Amino acid sequence: MSQFSIGVDLGGTNLRIAAVEESGHILETITTGTEVSRGRDVVITEMCDAIRALSVKFQASGSLRGIGIGVPGIIDMKTGMVLNSPNLPGWRDFPVRQEIERRLMTHVILENDANSAAFGEKWLGAGRDYDDLCMLTLGTGVGGGLVFEGRIWHGMTGMAGELGHTAVEPNGHPCGCGSVGCLEQYASATAIKRMAKEAVAAGGAGELEKAFNRGSDDFSAKLIYTLAIQGDKPAQNIFKRVGQALGVTLASLINGLNLPIYVIGGGVSHSWDAFAPTMMEEIKKRSFVYVATSSEDPNTPRLQKTIVTRAVLGGDAGLLGAARLPMVMPKR
């Protein structure tokens, strides 16, 4: 081993730090609670302690290439400030990068978590054979990441990739972003629960209603998925709505960007069986570019096929993508 880097995945509920070799092999992962409620300072202290511990532990066997940190918020790439992070109250407009660099006395790279996940899937996951990739991360919200010609597409101010805020229903459900009818309102775990509650309120959703009455712990996107694959129609309809919203968004992205691969990750992607048939149906109906490059047409050469597929790295995508950043980025 000649070099390794340290990746951080700062999730809403977990803080994970890993030392990763250039091959992608994970040497060690440290998982702690982020304890967001205990405040920004505690989280940064825990993060820096873990980074130092891994850095010391592996310094004998190789040199530290750098540190990459995936953050669930919009980052001003120039200043390293967190501009907007609904899941990290108290981090907004705080000079996160500067503070971490001050404590560690070294440079770090900050990246949006969905961009990190896209970069991880591009490096070692579903997109490893491609230079260009689009990833949608379906979790509490819906994140997006674009990789063009091997690099994360940041746009003018680092805000690119906010694909969860693509309109799928112009007069649809209000979104936290201020708009209405965003993809996030139909394809996130939060949206699945909301749609299930709406189904219960509308009546005739027996199994969902039973689960709802058992209490909030039981009433999860996972439970609704279990009901759907067991054949419960109201639960199935919810995942059809998820698939329809994803299909509308992906069809527009395919027509606009003509990328080779679109990857669906995040917790909700485990419900693939329940939403993917509708999603693919919508894409075929709505995207003539998809049809012209269909992976189902045996006459289309492999490198001219549009692939829509599940992520393969699971919860490690963001961690690995963050660790990859210092390996490919020029040092400041």
Next chain:
Amino acid sequence: MSQFSIGVDLGGTNLRIAAVEESGHILETITTGTEVSRGRDVVITEMCDAIRALSVKFQASGSLRGIGIGVPGIIDMKTGMVLNSPNLPGWRDFPVRQEIERRLMTHVILENDANSAAFGEKWLGAGRDYDDLCMLTLGTGVGGGLVFEGRIWHGMTGMAGELGHTAVEPNGHPCGCGSVGCLEQYASATAIKRMAKEAVAAGGAGELEKAFNRGSDDFSAKLIYTLAIQGDKPAQNIFKRVGQALGVTLASLINGLNLPIYVIGGGVSHSWDAFAPTMMEEIKKRSFVYVATSSEDPNTPRLQKTIVTRAVLGGDAGLLGAARLPMVMPKR
């Protein structure tokens, strides 16, 4: 003058060929009818005659850098075949580039016309200060073009930029592409006429009805615009619909790509006054990325502003963009 190139804009109703200096100065433009009805062969013959004429005329004063041709259809960038061109019947699956090269005995560059227009506006028009740009061309249909880091974004198979086929109304009007509710069905000249006919059929649209009864020559997108600026409510509502559809599309593009500038061109863009207020209202409502980078906020630095603006080159954008192609592309 050291070098010049020849650009061709093969429109649905016009064939224009120009010799253009590296400065962007147009030496001469030849305009002929494309006479599409007389067939592909006649059009190619006229085009090649004009290219030869300009090439000979200016050869004494400089060397010919190359020939770029904007075509209203989807082009396979590798083979130079026209894959799909509703406005050029008989061109589909024909090796256009090969045939023109055979006749002229030199290399030519084929490009989609909306991409050429985007490239022209980036070179000499609204986007001349930017490396990244998105352009929507509102004509008979709605074309799109993306320029990333100074180059046209072609995607995997040259089909990128089909932004007219972004869904704005998931269960909306059927589109020629096979989908429903595409931007093209709400923001093209064709769509404006259709929506006016719908208003006439619904009743209560007195001025539109009078124009409709005067016959088809009078019932144009331009006439409907004239009624709108004269205060006719039904005509105004049609342009509000245009603005709303553009706003939905642009908000998603701004959230997804975070580009510095979005340019609206094509014949319908002359109705800017009638649709732009609604369009901007929708963008502000729907795109938090736009709001965070608003050009209306005096505190936002100029280079971090999102600009949505009219094209400035008019009908020359595609011609100039096509002429620019050989200046920046490596010779094969």
